[in-house]
Amino acid sequence: MEAATVKQSVKLKKMAILCASTSTIFSSSERTSFGSLKKTIPSNQSSFLGFFPVAALSKPGSVRPTTLSFSKRDFRVCCQDLSLVPENQRWMFEESEADGPDIWNNTWYPKAKDHINTEKTWYVVDATDKILGRLASTISVHIRGKNLATYTPSVDMGAFVIVVNAEKVSVSGKKRTQKLYRRHSGRPGGMKVETFNQLQQRIPERIIEHAVRGMLPKGRLGRALFNHLKVYKGPDHPHDAQKPIELPIRDKRVQKQR
Amino acid sequence: MNKKEILKLAKGFRGRAKNCIRIARERVEKALQYSYRDRRNKKRDMRSLWIQSINAGTRQHGVNYGNFMHGLMKENIQLNRKVLSEISMHEPYSFRALVDISRNAFPGNKNVVLPTRKADVSINV
Numbered sequence: 001m002e003a004a005t006v007k008q009s010v011k012l013k014k015m016a017i018l019c020a021s022t023s024t025i026f027s028s029s030e031r032t033s034f035g036s037l038k039k040t041i042p043s044n045q046s047s048f049l050g051f052f053p054v055a056a057l058s059k060p061g062s063v064r065p066t067t068l069s070f071s072k073r074d075f076r077v078c079c080q081d082l083s084l085v086p087e088n089q090r091w092m093f094e095e096s097e098a099d100g101p102d103i104w105n106n107t108w109y110p111k112a113k114d115h116i117n118t119e120k121t122w123y124v125v126d127a128t129d130k131i132l133g134r135l136a137s138t139i140s141v142h143i144r145g146k147n148l149a150t151y152t153p154s155v156d157m158g159a160f161v162i163v164v165n166a167e168k169v170s171v172s173g174k175k176r177t178q179k180l181y182r183r184h185s186g187r188p189g190g191m192k193v194e195t196f197n198q199l200q201q202r203i204p205e206r207i208i209e210h211a212v213r214g215m216l217p218k219g220r221l222g223r224a225l226f227n228h229l230k231v232y233k234g235p236d237h238p239h240d241a242q243k244p245i246e247l248p249i250r251d252k253r254v255q256k257q258r
Numbered sequence: 259m260n261k262k263e264i265l266k267l268a269k270g271f272r273g274r275a276k277n278c279i280r281i282a283r284e285r286v287e288k289a290l291q292y293s294y295r296d297r298r299n300k301k302r303d304m305r306s307l308w309i310q311s312i313n314a315g316t317r318q319h320g321v322n323y324g325n326f327m328h329g330l331m332k333e334n335i336q337l338n339r340k341v342l343s344e345i346s347m348h349e350p351y352s353f354r355a356l357v358d359i360s361r362n363a364f365p366g367n368k369n370v371v372l373p374t375r376k377a378d379v380s381i382n383v
Contacts, residue, residue, distance in 0.1 A: 104344065149312075149315035
C-alpha cells in the first residue's frame with residue numbers, strides 16, 4: 001500500500017512536471033488543449049481507481065512528441081466522436097465518456113435529478129445539553145449543503161435535519177436570564193422582549209429555529225432551506241419513515257461542560 | 259437605429275424599462291456596466307466556489323483546505339483548483355489518493371490546542 005502510494009506520488013509529480021512544461025510551450029493560451037491535457041490525469045485515474053498501472057503510464061512518454069505536434073482542433077471534438085481522434089490518442093478516452101456529456105470541459109451545474117427532495121439525507125440531533133450557537137452552526141452547514149463537494153450556492157443541495165429535545169438546549173454564561181429575544185408587531189410601541197428562560201417555557205422550538213434561521217442565507221432559497229429544519233420538543237419525532245441518521249458534529253465544544 | 263438596439267438589449271427587463279426608450283436607455287447602460295464588471299468578477303467567484311468545493315471534499319477526509327493545498331504545493335502537484343474541485347466531485351477515489359499524498363507531505367497541525375487553554379498555541383510546522 002505504501003509502495004503504491006509512493007509510486008503514485010512520483011507518477012503524479014511526473015505528470016505535474018509534464019503538464020507544467022507543456023504549459024510553457026503552449027504559452028499562447030490554448031485553453032482547450034491545456035484543459036484536455038489536464039484531463040488525461042483524471043481519465044487515467046478514474047479508469048483504475050486511483051492506482052496507476054505501469055502500462056498506461058508508459059504511453060505518455062512515447063506519445064508525448066506526437067501530442068505536441070498534432071492540431072489542437074482535434075481535441076475540441078473529443079468525447080462525442082471517438083472516430084475523429086487519431087489512433088494513437090484513443091487510449092486517453094474511456095468508452096463511457098465517448099457518448100456522454102463532456103464533464104471535464106464544461107462547468108458542472110446540478111441537474112434536477114441531482115437534488116430530488118425524496119432522496120436527500122435526513123439527520124437527527126439530540127439537543128440535550130448542547131451549546132445553542134455551535135449546534136445551530138453545524139445544523140445550518142448541513143442544511144445548506146456546504147459539507148458536500150457538490151455545493152452550489154444557487155441550488156438546494158443540502159440535507160434535512162431533525163432536532164429533538166429542543167427544550168433542553170443550553171447556553172453558557174448568564175445568557176439563560178440575560179439573552180433577549182425581541183419581536184415587533186409593526187405598530188408603534190409594539191416591541192415585545194422576552195428572555196431566553198421565558199421563551200423556553202413558552203415555545204422552546206422557537207429558540208433553535210431562531211438561531212438556525214439567523215445562520216442560513218436570507219432570501220428565497222434561505223427561506224426554502226429553513227423548511228428543511230424540523231424541531232421537536234420531546235425525545236421523539238414523526239419522521240421514522242425517512243430513516244434519519246446521526247448528525248456528525250465535529251465541533252469539540254458543542255457539549256455543555258458540567 | 260440606436261433605439262432599436264437598446265430596446266433589443268432591454269428584453270426581459272421589468273416594467274417600463276423594456277418598453278420605453280428613456281427608461282430603457284438608463285437600465286441598459288447599467289446592465290452593460292454590470293456585465294463589464296461581472297466578466298471580471300466571474301473569474302473570482304468561480305475560483306471561490308472551487309475552493310469551497312475542495313474544502314468540503316477534503317474535510318470529508320479529515321483535512322482542511324489550507325493544509326491540503328500546502329501539502330500539494332510541497333509535493334509540486336500543480337493541479338489547479340478548478341480541476342481539483344471537479345476531481346472531488348466526479349472522481350472520489352482519485353481525490354482520496356490526492357488527500358493522502360497531501361497528508362503524507364504535510365501532516366498539518368493535528369495538535370490544535372482547544373481555546374480553553376489560552377497559554378500556548380502550538381502549531382505543527
